[in-house]
Amino acid sequence: MKIRVWKSLARGVLLDAIRRKDLWVVGILGFLVVLCAGALGFFGFDGLEVFAKDLAVSVLGGFSTIVAIMVSSRGMTEEIKNRTLYPLLARPISRFDLLFGKFVGAVVATWVSFLILAAMTGIALSFFHVHFEAVTLQYLFLKMIGLTLVCAVGQTLSLVMTNSAAITTSLIVAFGSTLITRALGMGYSSAPPSMQAFFKALNAVLPQYGLFDIGSRVSYSGWGTAPLWVVGALTAYAVAYCGFMFILGWTKFNKQAI
Amino acid sequence: MDSKPKETCEVTEIKLSMEASAIAVHDLHVQYRSKKGKSVEAVQGLSFSVGRGEIVGFLGPNGAGKSSTLKALMGFVQPKAGRAYVFGLDCGSIDSRKRIGYLPEVAMYYPYLTPLETLTLYGELQGLFGSSLRKEATELLEQVGLGESLRKQNRSLSKGMLQRVGIAQSLLGSPELLILDEVTSGLDPVGRKELRNLLKQRQKQGATLFFSSHELSEVDMLCDRILLINQGKLIEERKLDTLKTDLRHFAITYSGDVILNDLADKTWSESGNLHTTFQNKELLIQGVQRVQLNGGTVIDIIAQEGSLEDYFVETIGKAAA
Numbered sequence: 001m002k003i004r005v006w007k008s009l010a011r012g013v014l015l016d017a018i019r020r021k022d023l024w025v026v027g028i029l030g031f032l033v034v035l036c037a038g039a040l041g042f043f044g045f046d047g048l049e050v051f052a053k054d055l056a057v058s059v060l061g062g063f064s065t066i067v068a069i070m071v072s073s074r075g076m077t078e079e080i081k082n083r084t085l086y087p088l089l090a091r092p093i094s095r096f097d098l099l100f101g102k103f104v105g106a107v108v109a110t111w112v113s114f115l116i117l118a119a120m121t122g123i124a125l126s127f128f129h130v131h132f133e134a135v136t137l138q139y140l141f142l143k144m145i146g147l148t149l150v151c152a153v154g155q156t157l158s159l160v161m162t163n164s165a166a167i168t169t170s171l172i173v174a175f176g177s178t179l180i181t182r183a184l185g186m187g188y189s190s191a192p193p194s195m196q197a198f199f200k201a202l203n204a205v206l207p208q209y210g211l212f213d214i215g216s217r218v219s220y221s222g223w224g225t226a227p228l229w230v231v232g233a234l235t236a237y238a239v240a241y242c243g244f245m246f247i248l249g250w251t252k253f254n255k256q257a258i
Numbered sequence: 259m260d261s262k263p264k265e266t267c268e269v270t271e272i273k274l275s276m277e278a279s280a281i282a283v284h285d286l287h288v289q290y291r292s293k294k295g296k297s298v299e300a301v302q303g304l305s306f307s308v309g310r311g312e313i314v315g316f317l318g319p320n321g322a323g324k325s326s327t328l329k330a331l332m333g334f335v336q337p338k339a340g341r342a343y344v345f346g347l348d349c350g351s352i353d354s355r356k357r358i359g360y361l362p363e364v365a366m367y368y369p370y371l372t373p374l375e376t377l378t379l380y381g382e383l384q385g386l387f388g389s390s391l392r393k394e395a396t397e398l399l400e401q402v403g404l405g406e407s408l409r410k411q412n413r414s415l416s417k418g419m420l421q422r423v424g425i426a427q428s429l430l431g432s433p434e435l436l437i438l439d440e441v442t443s444g445l446d447p448v449g450r451k452e453l454r455n456l457l458k459q460r461q462k463q464g465a466t467l468f469f470s471s472h473e474l475s476e477v478d479m480l481c482d483r484i485l486l487i488n489q490g491k492l493i494e495e496r497k498l499d500t501l502k503t504d505l506r507h508f509a510i511t512y513s514g515d516v517i518l519n520d521l522a523d524k525t526w527s528e529s530g531n532l533h534t535t536f537q538n539k540e541l542l543i544q545g546v547q548r549v550q551l552n553g554g555t556v557i558d559i560i561a562q563e564g565s566l567e568d569y570f571v572e573t574i575g576k577a578a579a
Binding site for chain 1: 290329332333334335336352353355356358359360362364366367368370371375379380382383384385387411424427428
């Protein structure tokens, strides 16, 4: 029964994303990437395989992260703002089911757009006669797990702040993740011992998106795949972090007057 | 030490009596925190009950606490104090919501879904699935006059049409209790009549209706009973037929030298004739008989229905004073 409820809610989110043309925008962007690559390939770009791969991976990562943030951040805030939440919560479902269903919907919509864009990018790279290695599949898997994390953070932030604030914060955390982690590391090294725990805690609380991006292994051939235990550990980290974010959001939403 | 068992007994007693009712509210308090952080008590110790199969109108001026009460019944807000039960079940519980169809005050539905998809989504959340859900959703949309707009996206529908989508979704799964907030909002006269018929039909099938409205004509035509609230407090609870009887006035126009002051509500002279109003039929009959016995002529007899609007304004005014 619960799975049916989650499925219905998720389908609603996906249908909404498709009708809003979110996924179409991704498709069009992908098509433009293909066109540009085709043009570059036509004029000859032999030897620039690494550059092309690097660019493609960056574009893929950037666009899909934006989609993840947009879809997950607006889900609950729009429900509350547009008052579409009332007829939903008037049904015999718990607030947990509602949140989880919306989350699953945001994740599926993000994955679909990511895979569309990945397919488009793959076509674009074929213009450069680029060969894909096994690590590409690992990259896609980890990226999807990372995007799930982005959705969890986006949805939770949307429950504690306004839509635009949630989007801005999510964007800063997502795109500045590596930079923030590095800055916190520097802060930790230079801070007095009494303050080091603070930096450590802050770093632990922030989502480590950078860990899920193995784009460099795709760009540079010969690096090989990441060990399976690393993939497993990252998946476990993502599940735990999503759970943490979810509980945080649910705690806020469960008693919230609407 | 003694207070706890007593309280438990009281709760059990209230709950038992509430199982017989569709809705039972006891000393309900609902509090909001305003944007400035100030606490606002929207509902202040409200107590009432709605019997199974009744149609009850919930009336009050803007900001009286109607929507807050309905939201508390649905579990959208946690009451600060008091108890509310739906069919003896705690209000807002999943079990109670299984038996309720709810229409929110403002009809807003997913703009990019069609009415049929909207109802299918809500139906699935209600526990309905497959072809039977699709059939029921289509039939309901046809009943509310959206047969030709089944596959148009909600964003292209007018306010009245969205209200119809809302009404249709509230009727999904044939709920035993319909809680409708501002039910006629945005509907044209034809839509109102259709809605009235639909709701009456549901009542005949055994449903209980509890709705808030500012449309007193709808209340007049639909309700068995009304609850009037102001500033979060219940100020009147009346059966509509007795209220109408109380509001009814009788008047006669007569000529002749007859004094009816002891029977009359009001007497005045106009165009050489006397006009007198009476509070009830018995006084009217006595008045007519006296005029005839004393050689006067009764020119006209009028039975005037009292205005629900006047009653509403007057009662709210008195309560505010």
